[in-house]
Amino acid sequence: MGLVRYSRWASRLKTLNSQTKPLLSSSSSSFSSVTTADNENPGRPGPPPIRVALTESFGRGVFATRKIETGELIHTAKPVLSHPSLSTIHKVCYFCLRKLKTTDSSQAQRVSFCSDECQRETKGFHDMEMRADWSAYDDYCRSRGLKYPLLVKRLACMAMSRAASANLLDILQPASLSPQMIVEMEEGFRLLRSAFENSNIIGEQMSFLTKQWYIGILARIRINAFRIELVGALYDDLLSSLAASIESEAAVGNAVYMLPSFYNHDCDPNSHIIWIENADARLKALRDVDEGEELRICYIDASMDHVARQSFLSQGFGFQCNCLRCLSGD
Ligand SMILES: C[S@@+](CC[C@H](N)C(=O)[O-])C[C@H]1O[C@@H](n2cnc3c(N)ncnc32)[C@H](O)[C@@H]1O
Incomplete structure (x- = not known):
């Protein structure tokens, strides 16, 4: 999986599955190191506003448990x-x-x-x-x-x-x-x-x-596994506003995480994963996300055309992408 470099599609992935039964709670002890700020208790880390549940057609996925705002840090994760x-x-x-x-x-x-x-x-x-x-x-x-x-x-x-x-x-x-x-x-x-x-x-x-x-x-x-490309601390604020369109340096290595592995792919994602100085991952919202909406990241370079994206996903990850952007033929 790689950094998102492109996002321009309007979100249509609304209120998927807000009634789904959680398979895994984000505060589960198996996901050590997952943290976020608690809005009701500023300064105090609380459980991240997500849960893992079954999607309609992509197996398990990650869903927002409350409204998440553009640029918000959803959670962090340390590699296993x-x-x-x-x-x-x-x-x-x-x-x-x-x-x-x-x-x-x-x-x-x-x-x-x-x-x-x-x-x-x-x-x-x-x-x-x-x-x-x-x-x-x-x-x-x-x-x-x-x-x-x-x-x-x-x-x-x-x-x-x-x-x-x-x-x-x-x-x-x-x-x-x-x-x-x-x-x-x-x-x-x-x-x-x-x-x-x-x-x-x-x-x-x-x-x-x-x-x-x-x-x-x-x-x-x-x-x-994620391919780790470090963007450097100075880029953090810019990334929030420019939605990861900044070129990062070459990969420093590869890592596997638990919770980030449950994020499904979308060629027009509403969230992304970035690495600032080391392999600690940060999952951030690229736009406003409603409670119950599925959070998806882009595993590849989303600026590629439809045929190239499908080919990368099929050869690299073994699946045919059925996101709304691909279904529309864009
Ligand atoms: C990293 S896993 C994501 C979590 C996975 N759904 C699970 O249940 O563990 C990636 C797998 O999810 C499915 N998937 C994710 N995004 C998809 C998409 N846009 N279209 C079709 N299948 C997708 C594919 O089976 C893919 O191999």
Whole structure:
């Protein structure tokens, strides 16, 4: 998924499903780190004004539980899984993806952190990562231009060090995969497993690491991972008014979130997701949203024409877009 760069359609997605039964409450403990200002108690964070419920035709979606105003911060979210791109790995914090102020060329082979806090957060799984030789796995990703296997590697290390459950992503919708995609993933699985085996990590710690697990995680990451492009703090106010039409810098990495993964796509979205300085996501309203209206973001560059958008969504995410803009042929 990527930043929204374009939005011009008038909203017609009104009052969808205001009676729907919530599947997940936004204050649920499984969505730690989701915060917003409470209008009745200014200055005090309250539960965000959203709920996850079934939509009429796109599975689960996110709905406003009250009127939300243009530019309002709906909620923030911390990633449950993140990894820098291989090209930025020595330029950004290995945990939060914040750009590092200085990079020490004598330490070019080592990853760095922006703070002691980020280093502490990674302690368990980073120690596990350091025990194995990842050169063959990283070469496999680099030579094929793959980024998602890096997230699988990190989740595997988190699960082995008990920093996260191996089932962490089970709640997310998986992509349907073609037999050819599965064959291509098998090579990655073999390399991941042998990196652990060669570092003498064996037994119970590795019992979850089956081919089925590896493919299941990649299937979920394929639909739910976000490509992180940082816009920088100075852009925040501008973004509220210009609806994300500002070009951001190249991706610093990829990440998976829980609540943002339930936002459906629209080629004329009423909300968007942005990253200011690190992988902490901010979901903001692009226009006024009524209570009960579904909140949707744009997964791709909305300035593309109809054919290009459908092709991107079909090839990248495996679905045909049925938003109002596409249905109108625009
Ligand atoms: C990131 S998930 C969004 C949450 C998902 N609906 C769920 O139940 O978990 C993306 C998936 O939602 C569905 N979807 C989202 N936006 C859609 C759209 N505009 N048209 C058709 N299907 C859509 C597709 O199945 C897509 O693969």
